[in-house]
Amino acid sequence: VFSAANVPQAPEDPLFGLMRAYRQDPFAKKVDLGIGAYRDDHAKPWILPVVRKADEILRSDPELNHEYLPIAGLPQYTGAAQKLILGADSPAIHDGRVATFQTISGTGAVHLGALFLAKFHPLRPAPTVYLSDPTWANHNQIFTNVGLQIAKYPYFSAQTKGLDIDGLLSTLLAAPAGSIIVLHACAHNPTGVDPTHDQWKQIATVIRERGHFPFFDCAYQGFASGDLARDAWAIRYFVSQGFETCVAQSFAKNFGLYGERAGAFHWISAPDAAATSQVTTGNIASQLAILQRSEISNPPAYGSRIASIVLNDPQLFAEWEEDLRTMSGRIAEMRLGLRQRLEARILADSSNIINGSQANWAHITSQIGMFSFTGLSESQVKVLREKWHIYMTKNGRISMAGINSHNIDYVAEAIDSVIR
Ligand code: PLP
Secondary structure: OOOOOOOOOOOOOHHHHHHHHHHHHHOOEEEEEOOOOOOOOOOOOOOOHHHHHHHHHHHHHOOOOOOOOOOOOOOOHHHHHHHHHHHOOOOHHHHHOEEEEEEEEHHHHHHHHHHHHHHOOOOOOOOOOEEOOOOHHHHHHHHHHHHOOOEEEOEOOOOOOOEEEHHHHHHHOOOOOOEEEEEOOOOOOOOOOOOOOOHHHHHHHHHHOOOEHHHEEEEEOOOOOOOOOHHHHHHHHHHHHOOOHHHHHHHEHHHOOHHHHHEEEEEEEOOOHHHHHHHHHEEEEEEHHHHHHHHOOOOHHHHHHHHHHHHHHHHHHHHHHHHHHHHHHHHHHHHHHHHHHHHHHHHHOOOOOOOOOHHHHHHHHHHOOOOOOOOHHHHHHHHHHHHOEOOOOOOOOOEEHHOOOOOOOHHHHHHHHHHO
């Protein structure tokens, strides 16, 4: 019999513990580098100007009501989300090979895809899901919660602070045929390291050779580089190569709609004879609808309405692209600024560097998106927190969004002091 008394206490999510400690710290110059959301130059949340506009348009609509959305979501939204991720001229969309469901942001999209694969994958047991090492911590529990086995593929090289492409390829080659491979479409979380186009092609070749299934998680389109097409390149490449694939898409970061939970799950069938792939896609959509119904019934309306207004209006869309460039541009500036400050300090006093590999900070600018894997050790992270009141996860990941023109000198001084 079930007894609530037997339920053990779960460990605290390390990120939430970090956030709590930061909030409780009374030190005036404290810095939050754990934050997973964009902050402006004053460390404040930023409502995108185009989102403010869309909000006004939405509120002035006399037809607006609070009815349920369809199970698959707002059609103008899911249609625009498809075009955004695959490209407006995508043959997959044209051929009717894409099934799209509005989800509870990116998390809900990953979950819906995981649940679908757990339930409908023809192999029993279902194939193992390969996650990058490291990855967004939530991937582990989302896939295991639906009963799938998980394994790791090497991703980050501690030596180069870049991609371990050899380790990645050899592990995918050795993985059982037909494995599920989760790929971060851009701005890899937590490392900020993305494959080059050439490396993506090598990854695609191995996935093809082994009959693996590529599962894309795209939480940072446009936020990473400021260019929506560039950040979707890997997904579009795989689709152009005729892979059957799926994509979890989030509008949390690129619209700053974190709490509104606007996302989408796309299933892209392989390009068989057009009629066959349309039937396949329709069947998949019908099953996704049942899963969606049992999980959330209908997705939330507000965030999707905001995104839909912007995505479907060329003028607002252009303004959104400008906002994306503002966010990604500020982050790129902070990357460069931090690197320059650290290198200048190291150059000015090269007498007592403790760890030679920490003399090079080029990875700060070659990594992309919200996060950077600094290479700081757990003990250095601890000193940064206890002595300098600078908070980051213990793997040395920093959120570039937490750095601004007011604290960048302080952060550089602190990091410089702990690497000596
Ligand atoms: N996937 C990755 C890799 C992420 O970094 C995030 C957010 O941090 C998500 C998915 C999902 O975020 P959300 O559910 O807020 O869209």
